[in-house]
Amino acid sequence: MSDVVDLAEFRTAFVVEAEELLTTANTSLLDIEKALRAGNKNIRAVRELFRAVHTIKGLSSMVGIEPVVGIAHRLETTLRAADRAGGSLALESIDTLLEGVRAIAKRVRALADGQPVAEAPSELLDRLERLESATPSTARQSGAGALILDAEIAGKLGAQDQAQLLEGLAQGRRALRVDFIPSPLRAEAGSTITSVRARVAKIGDIVKVVPISVPVTADAPGGLKFGLLVVTSESAQALADAVGVDPGMVYSLAAPPAAGILGAVLEAEPEEPSVSRHGVVRVDVERLDDVMERLSTLVVTRFRLSRALAELAAAGADVRALAQIMNENGRQLRDLRAAILRVRMVPVSEVFERVPLLVRGLSRATGKQVRLVIDAGTAEVDKGVAERLFPAVVHLVRNAVDHAFESPDERTRAGKPAEGALTIACFERTNSQLELTISDDGRGIDRKLVADRAHRPLPDSDAALLELLCLPGLSTRDEATMTSGRGMGMDIVKRTVEQLGGELTLQTRVGVGTRFVMHVPVSISIVDAFTFECAAQRFVVPVTMVEEVVDIDPARLVRGPTRRGGEAPRLLERRNETVPVVQLESLFRLGDRGGEARKALVVRRNGEPMAFSVDRMLGQQEVVVRPLEDPLVRVIGISGATDLGDGRPTLVLDLAALSGALSAATLEPAA
Amino acid sequence: MGEILVVDDSKVMREMIIACLRAQPGLSFTQAASGLEAIEKLSLKTFQLVVLDLNMPDIGGIEVLEFVRGQDKLRSLPIIVVTTRGDDASRATALAAGASRFMTKPFTPEKILSEVRELLEQPAGAPR
Numbered sequence: 001m002s003d004v005v006d007l008a009e010f011r012t013a014f015v016v017e018a019e020e021l022l023t024t025a026n027t028s029l030l031d032i033e034k035a036l037r038a039g040n041k042n043i044r045a046v047r048e049l050f051r052a053v054h055t056i057k058g059l060s061s062m063v064g065i066e067p068v069v070g071i072a073h074r075l076e077t078t079l080r081a082a083d084r085a086g087g088s089l090a091l092e093s094i095d096t097l098l099e100g101v102r103a104i105a106k107r108v109r110a111l112a113d114g115q116p117v118a119e120a121p122s123e124l125l126d127r128l129e130r131l132e133s134a135t136p137s138t139a140r141q142s143g144a145g146a147l148i149l150d151a152e153i154a155g156k157l158g159a160q161d162q163a164q165l166l167e168g169l170a171q172g173r174r175a176l177r178v179d180f181i182p183s184p185l186r187a188e189a190g191s192t193i194t195s196v197r198a199r200v201a202k203i204g205d206i207v208k209v210v211p212i213s214v215p216v217t218a219d220a221p222g223g224l225k226f227g228l229l230v231v232t233s234e235s236a237q238a239l240a241d242a243v244g245v246d247p248g249m250v251y252s253l254a255a256p257p258a259a260g261i262l263g264a265v266l267e268a269e270p271e272e273p274s275v276s277r278h279g280v281v282r283v284d285v286e287r288l289d290d291v292m293e294r295l296s297t298l299v300v301t302r303f304r305l306s307r308a309l310a311e312l313a314a315a316g317a318d319v320r321a322l323a324q325i326m327n328e329n330g331r332q333l334r335d336l337r338a339a340i341l342r343v344r345m346v347p348v349s350e351v352f353e354r355v356p357l358l359v360r361g362l363s364r365a366t367g368k369q370v371r372l373v374i375d376a377g378t379a380e381v382d383k384g385v386a387e388r389l390f391p392a393v394v395h396l397v398r399n400a401v402d403h404a405f406e407s408p409d410e411r412t413r414a415g416k417p418a419e420g421a422l423t424i425a426c427f428e429r430t431n432s433q434l435e436l437t438i439s440d441d442g443r444g445i446d447r448k449l450v451a452d453r454a455h456r457p458l459p460d461s462d463a464a465l466l467e468l469l470c471l472p473g474l475s476t477r478d479e480a481t482m483t484s485g486r487g488m489g490m491d492i493v494k495r496t497v498e499q500l501g502g503e504l505t506l507q508t509r510v511g512v513g514t515r516f517v518m519h520v521p522v523s524i525s526i527v528d529a530f531t532f533e534c535a536a537q538r539f540v541v542p543v544t545m546v547e548e549v550v551d552i553d554p555a556r557l558v559r560g561p562t563r564r565g566g567e568a569p570r571l572l573e574r575r576n577e578t579v580p581v582v583q584l585e586s587l588f589r590l591g592d593r594g595g596e597a598r599k600a601l602v603v604r605r606n607g608e609p610m611a612f613s614v615d616r617m618l619g620q621q622e623v624v625v626r627p628l629e630d631p632l633v634r635v636i637g638i639s640g641a642t643d644l645g646d647g648r649p650t651l652v653l654d655l656a657a658l659s660g661a662l663s664a665a666t667l668e669p670a671a
Numbered sequence: 672m673g674e675i676l677v678v679d680d681s682k683v684m685r686e687m688i689i690a691c692l693r694a695q696p697g698l699s700f701t702q703a704a705s706g707l708e709a710i711e712k713l714s715l716k717t718f719q720l721v722v723l724d725l726n727m728p729d730i731g732g733i734e735v736l737e738f739v740r741g742q743d744k745l746r747s748l749p750i751i752v753v754t755t756r757g758d759d760a761s762r763a764t765a766l767a768a769g770a771s772r773f774m775t776k777p778f779t780p781e782k783i784l785s786e787v788r789e790l791l792e793q794p795a796g797a798p799r
Contacts, residue, residue: 004780005690013683054726055681058755061777062687134712156734182711193707199730209729211710211738226707279689 021052043087050079070120073127170233175253199242204232301638310561348376362401369419382523392496404442445508463606470494531618535590610659673719678709691780706730721766749769749790
């Protein structure tokens, strides 16, 4: 049959997956060695190592890499025996096992490089075959006592599983069970056994997950629940949070004490979370910044090159060959940049790891009960963005617990659950932008209270309310009274988000709750930007910020109503919309351009469009943005500076912030 | 003609299996990267056939089989076990746990295709 696939086509994919598995194998081996040296066993690492090797064997047999199959098979045999013996391995065998993994890695790399794959050395195969796992030992029956297990669970646990649970207890950790019920509704909300498992794996070792049949109900439409058995140093509450269930769904598996187990578990101080990261190299952010800086200089050099090339071409030289090399070089630079940006990415879930502890502390300090749900899925964010954004998240979380949530009594009276629900969610809106939502079901923000306190007119929308909340002056008064629900440091939150080139929005309903939404770029530093000229000065604006570049016909501009103390704004008719036109040169007091502007950049903020007139569009290119971090030179509407290759700094404009400031009329004239 | 659930913790392996089965027109595919995900998906949606790996984290293929065969609505669902462990004991265990067919890796595209075709042609509810 002609349409049958050739599995050899999967060799490239095999290499990628095999390399991941080899990383897991190496990490596991080192973990095992460490445990053995300390006189312990690491049952989980032995099992992971076994599975990695087993998968490599299966895959390499499918794509026909026999030498790898041979080595993996020998490794697997030893490791299966070790796994069955409850994770027992002789310390002396680690070196040989590492050698075996190395031998596989070498052959995978050869395959990746298109080199012939060497036969497995028979001497190594012999040594691997001679490896004997250490004397099998049964589970340590220590003073930690026995386990309480339902019959349906106990029947599905192997001896190794029970050993792992007891081992955990013996090490002073907790052995807990938590149940998760899958449903289409939960799946839609991103909660599947896979995501739950991933979240739980971050705070503990999953010993076993047991599927349990339950009667079909509205809550359990699949007639199924999963019981997760976990060894963890974290609290039962943290486990319940990870699964997104009530703490009542968490049971301790340790037999004694007879009563008040959960209470005791909840009261105990949590130890340092044990987070296992496999195959991860930790790199100082400064080093990454350094790499980025070096790349930036390359980008700038490239600008200079292309200028020189343009000059050559203008002088009549034949630059075709050179231009081709330049193209190639541009592509390589983009690839390099993408590679570096990938290295800088961290999982958003990791960024939020500290939040549960923060909420726990706040909840204790205020006496308010909080149910925290964090769902960051698989979203990733640049380390630099994460570090700037985290304090803003902390502010919002703090505000929610301090101000937004009512006391348990008050909540009960209002017909709400005593526990306040705080949700932090994050997903990738596009491949360059994240949406981060922090919502609570607290008292909501009272517009009138905020307006009174700020001595401003009543805001007519949530957007206007947010502008008020972000007035720097509002914070101190609000903090003291704690009645409006928000205000503390909101100006800082907003500024942080805007400096990142993002946007902060608010939705709130009195009595129902508040939701803050941040749209932030996944990464910063290098952006695609328009360059333009205005009053003989060059500026740069990120492409993502501009909705449209429009032509202006001065004859068709109309005068709007006169504003207090100012010139009447001119309006541009555009697709059934009137767009106010702002002259950048007068805003920045750049002097006269001598003639009417012919182009304008339209930006939209909170749904409101605004056009900034400019003299001339110069082009579109990637620019390296250096944020202006000195608070003394912070100007609304300017987010940073860049070098377009001529050695002179060029300002990067934040037209969105500028339009926001203009429409809120909080911008000092020509600041 | 049918929705196939392909269960394997290796992404490449799942892709290879699907690539093999694409030769059969009318099939659509859902992937599950673990036994847990497989059980979850099976409990919430109807499939015509499952291709199942044995060695997976948390719960392996045998446990998936045992669970599935304990469910009335899934009792006669065709399940092909595909595994690297070709020994007789594994085969016996898998068949005893309720596997419809047992195949060892490496297998050829033709082999898995013919197994799938045969199973799908059986009238629903026929003895496996």
